[in-house]
Amino acid sequence: MREIQRQKISAKAQQFTESVIREMTRLAVQYGAVNLAQGFPDFSCPLELKQAAYQAIEADVNQYAITWGDKAFREAIASKVRWYLGLEINPETQITVTCGSTEAMAAVMLATIDPGDEVIVFEPYYENYGPDAILAGATPRYITLHPPDWRFDETQLRQAFNNKTKAIIINTPHNPTGKVFTREELTIIAELCQKWDVLAFTDEIYEHILYDGNQHIALATLPGMEERTITINGLSKTYSVTGWRVGYIVTTPALTGAIRKVHDFLTVGAPAPLQRAGVAAMQLPPSYYEELAKLYHQKRDNLLSILDQAGIPYFVPQGAYYIFAEIAKFGYKTDIEFTNYLIKEIGVAVVPGSSFFSQPEKGNSFIRFCFSKKTDTLQSAGERLVKLTAKINL
Known part of the structure; x- marks a missing residue:
């Protein structure tokens, strides 16, 4: 045989x-x-984060948090998003806490992408984005960022959008080049997303690390984009705790519902005491x-x-x-x-x-x-x- x-x-x-x-x-x-x-x-x-983590563990915050995130942490995220970005979000229906922004991007892709969809990725790109799209069954469409200022060609970008385009990934400030997308560039992207009914996945993990007068502009704050933007962020870079693996996703209630289901079966939840310590991070002053x-x-x-x-x-x-x-x-x-x-x-x-x-x-x-x-x-x-x-x- x-x-x-x-x-x-x-x-x-x-x-x-x-x-x-x-x-x-x-x-x-x-x-x-x-x-x-x-x-x-x-x-x-920051010392405040260490102390908050100690206190959370000592207070026995050591079991599962709510799958989509500790309530106090989600409320703290909503407060920070309000003062920093000017967005009013509901912590009960619009935030999902994940095991780092890496899991966040994977959960977002798996919750919104179907096989055969295309995802636009600016190149060079953080190495996870391509594999994330592939794992979700999508075809990445790469758009070149041209040195020395790492701007995209508007004609090439417009040609990349089509009936198969499901989403575009924007990382600003950008890894690896350090580019900060301008309002002009983001406006072009926003117009195309609305024209083609495309989602925008924004990785804004470096939002506070800016130089020479450059400003971070969240795509969700542009007209018509809040309802189609999925914002990904986390504690890792801003608060120097990359090993904590605490990230979060902000988007509409409908998209949040789908993302939470995928997140639940990927990792169940991020570390409970470190989420509680994240409250201290979100409450740090300007x-x-x-x-x-x-x-x-x-x-x-x-x-x-x-x-x-x-x-x-x-x-x-x-x-x-x-x-x-x-x-x-x-x-x-x-x-x-x-x-x-x-x-x-x-x-x-x-x-x-x-x-x-x-x-x-x-x-x-x-x-x-x-x-x-x-x-x-x-x-x-x-x-x-x-x-x-x-x-x-x-």
């Missing part, structure tokens, strides 16, 4: 790789490199965000100075905490070869640019640095990176 042999790996899983960003952290540990790859701070979160922006402005300028000394060309970010840099002048065939050299020989880990593109070769001349690090960490990286000027023929 002939044995039946089946393909054990799904076609979906074969369409993307494991996270390159997380792999760079593993390599940094293996080779003792300074980790400027993965986007996590290596300094402490001065906290002003100081946060100043802190990251200093770190950005510090790393820019280091890259100048090392002779690495870059694009000055308007927001977020990354610097996208060019490496063509160094003569390596691919970004992977160059990042391996940096890790093993120079002792600094970065992210290869190809991980942010649908076709890896488009990213061969780019790498991404993360500067959400202590001054000592950046100084150590700088001492190593200056070796490039001596070891590589510029």
Whole structure:
């Protein structure tokens, strides 16, 4: 009797790789490199959050919260959204708390996308977006962001919208380039979403990390967009708690109902005591965000100075905490070869640019640095990176 042999790996899983960003952290540990790859701070979160987490655990907030989020946390989110974005939302019907913004995007996709739908993604893009669309059965349609200012071509964007378009993903401030989408750009996107009855998934995790007078504009605040925008955010970046895995989604009651069902069966709920501690985060005063922006402005300028000394060309970010840099002048065939050299020989880990593109070769001349690090960490990286000027023929 002939044995039946089946393909054990799904076609979906074969369409993307494991996270390159997380792999760079593993390599940094293996080779003792300074980790400027993965986007996590290596300094402490606000004391208020630590104390609130301790208190929540001591008060036995250690069992399941309501699936879609601790009531006190949802109410605190609604209050912050009101004062920061000017949006009035109902915490009972318009907020879903998730295990980080990563799960949030996956839950949103699975709740709204059907096989055969198309999702527009600006490229370069945070590496999760493409696989999320594939897992939901969608076809990603990539729209190029053009250096040096990372603007999209309006004609190309308009041509991408069609009867199969279900959604568009906007990440502002943008990872990896640091671009902050302008009101003009968002207005074009809003017009197209309304014309084609398309949803907008906005990743606004870096909303408070802005430089040089740039302002964060939430797409949901534009006329006609509140009812078709799904806003994704979380505690990770603004409050330096990437390991807590607490994210949240804000949208209409109807869309929230669908998202909550998917979220429930993905993870049941985010950590209960850390959600309760999130109340303290949402209640921090405006001065906290002003100081946060100043802190990251200093770190950005510090790393820019280091890259100048090392002779690495870059694009000055308007927001977020990354610097996208060019490496063509160094003569390596691919970004992977160059990042391996940096890790093993120079002792600094970065992210290869190809991980942010649908076709890896488009990213061969780019790498991404993360500067959400202590001054000592950046100084150590700088001492190593200056070796490039001596070891590589510029």
